[in-house]
Amino acid sequence: MPPKTAKKLLCNKLEDLSAENFKRFRTELVDRKDGVRMIQVEGKDVLEVSEVMVNVYTERNALKVAEEILREIRCKQDADELAEEAKKAGLCSSDGSSDEEHFVDRHRDELIQRVTTVPSILDKLLNAKVIQAETYDEIMSLRPTQAQMRRLYRDIGGGGRSAKDLFLQILKDQQRFLIDDLMKN
Template identity: 80%
Template sequence: MPPKTAKKILSNKLEDLSAENFKKFRRELVDRKDGVKMNQVEDKDYMVVSEVMINVYTEKEALKVAEEIFREIRCKQDADELVEEAKKAGLCSAAEGSSEEEHFVDRHRTELIQRVTTVAPILDKLLKAKVIQNEAYDEIMGLRPSQNQMRMVYGSVQGAGRSAKDLFLQILKEQQPFLIDDLMKK
């Protein structure tokens, strides 16, 4: 039997949740503010929610996000089972596995610094999400050229942690889709 896909693992675990815990899961997913919108998951079933997560995040990232949310809503057994199934399928979802994996924005830091030329819309979204503060926003906007702006953005995102990097990647996917597509192929 072929190994399960990330989507199958995720939809199976979401299906196992009680109605109340599934509601909590959807609420936490939207509260993360890193890509999933309320209208994408509100009143939707487990299959739609898993599909949305796979589309918004990468497969591995969707499993990691699901694991984090399971733990946040106190569904530790579901989180542990998700990790175990992901390992059996050869997918990395556990925090201990993903911490060893270099984040996309770290792996492609140099190219992103060189190739992202329009920084203002990215900054606007980071400010709105409270990843950066007004002072940092003003300081970055005052820098020239765009490469210096991106270096400063990296410093701010780096200091805010992995979830900020995830949000930064989501913003880059929206603002620079062709560049991110190109880098994902490498």
Template identity: 40%
Template sequence: MSNLSRHNFDNFCDELLHRKEKPRVARNRVEGKSFLEITEVLVSTYNETGAVEVAAEVLNEIDCKKEADQLLKDADVKCSEPGSRNTAGPSAGGTAQYTMVDGEHFVDKHQIELINRVHSVADILDLLLEKEVIKQAIYSEIMAIPTTQEQMRELFSGPLNAAGLRGKEVFYRILEKEEKYLIDDLKGKK
């Protein structure tokens, strides 16, 4: 990130301020700050691993994909194509690897189809709760929603984005088991 042009660094800071996912960064913690100060803000807000994930996400948003890939590589966070079987999930030990398609996580890339086509939401929520991707209060709120599409929309709108890449990867692995045919179909679409 330190090799960003001034223009891209300003865009990075602006995009960071406009992230909808929580926790959000306050304007006074970003405006007029140096690269090192922004790095400190990222780490103090998201922890070390989360800071890398958020920084890569923001870099992708401002069309700095090479820089995002380099950041992930430097931080030893590996990306994989969907369907590769040599991919260790975040809980498999070792270095976390994420299922990426065209610079974004598989579940983000296919969000609309997942919202419309996933039917086993209750089972998925049970597993997300068990793996501590969501909390009991969120689980209860989503389960109270009447339709599976609305439940999925709510899951994507808050808790899943807040969980970052690791949470999305756990969600993806659950979908591979609970909605195997849907995921296979989406993998074929790229």
């Protein structure tokens, strides 16, 4: 019977990797520049790395990220097995998750109108290397905040789902009541 949680499933798959492949996995995870820092995973075991991934990416997305990384480090069979096990457990499917509209896309208009802390959001995205310094400066020069948010959306879209996940996490941290309100609707 497959494990019930994404963390268990991820932990089991990472335990199957050789020491060298696990090291490569951790390196690729940090190289993605979308939320995981070296200090979070350096010298950590599979359980700790699994916990970090679930905390940073959410359960559903942690499996997708792990699958992508396994493919990048040429562990295709492990990636295929992880995708199949996740699908069987009802936790994720490679083909379905990309079709689902992301929260920040679904609530784009509301977020553009209601987000007020654009500079601090930009600071976090710049630190995570989701946007570049030049983009940061261009967005900061725009007025009003709605124009800043529209431009930010244009740049976040190019970063894919991982960039949107990080953007959402920043919004949850800085605009908690707004995000709670949107999640209810």
